[in-house]
Amino acid sequence: MILELQRATHATLQVLSARLADLDLTPSELNALGNLGRTASGDRPEEGAGRTVSELGAATGTRPTTLTGVLDRLERRGLITRAAHPGDRRAVLVTLTAEGAATAAVITRAIADLEREALADLPAGTVEAALTVLRALT
Amino acid sequence: MILELQRATHATLQVLSARLADLDLTPSELNALGNLGRTASGDRPEEGAGRTVSELGAATGTRPTTLTGVLDRLERRGLITRAAHPGDRRAVLVTLTAEGAATAAVITRAIADLEREALADLPAGTVEAALTVLRALT
DNA sequence: TATTGTTATACTCTATAACTATA
């Protein structure tokens, strides 16, 4: 099971980064950007303004020390901005720029497409069962 | 789905490497060693003698260029040996030493334990469904 | 000519620890 898990993760990441090669982003950069986009446009629009570095790190499974470098590159390319957090002046609020949001949308769609293609022919309920297992492992 | 996949992979790797911290091996080294052990003792005992670098790379999802460094360290620590392949003199046969086989057994058991603990309470059939999804993604 | 494994280079990710500015 766990070996299959690793293989599947590796395979999907491979395909995904190949399809998004035009964006010229590393896996961690894709991960960060995709995650920022998901919150900004989806689940909780009222919080779309940004996330702290800590929140982003927890969501992406990236160490703070790695995230600093990732965010440096994304900021230099104009995809995100860093600003002070209103409530806590130690914290940094990471926000997508317009270009960053557009890039994030491309990433989100590529992920959705890949899933649809791979899982289209499976019997109903199978995907739900798989999600249950994944959450149990997590 | 794919996001859950990444999270689950990350979480299991985290726990696994914490439990095996005593071995002082990197994730790639654990992966290579566990894979060598699996073939040696399990599925196809008659091939237990070794695997080529290419085969190992395909099984673990590790690049040849990374594998060279991984195998260098494992060889230096006396866990594997590299020998000439009988049939093809370009190829290298990677074999577990006695100590390497013992270490591989520890890794294999840790993985099995982790799976059992995490998936014990799930309804029958759920795990099979998850495997179907993972293979579809792969 | 193509393939196996290694080497070289440059960049990214990681772990650890120290540091700053806040709280």
Add this chain to the structure above:
DNA sequence: TATAGTTATAGAGTATAACAATA
């Protein structure tokens, strides 16, 4: 005293290209 983020350092993974030995 503790937390958020950054910096510094060293080791490990990756892609890419080149190479020697062999097929």
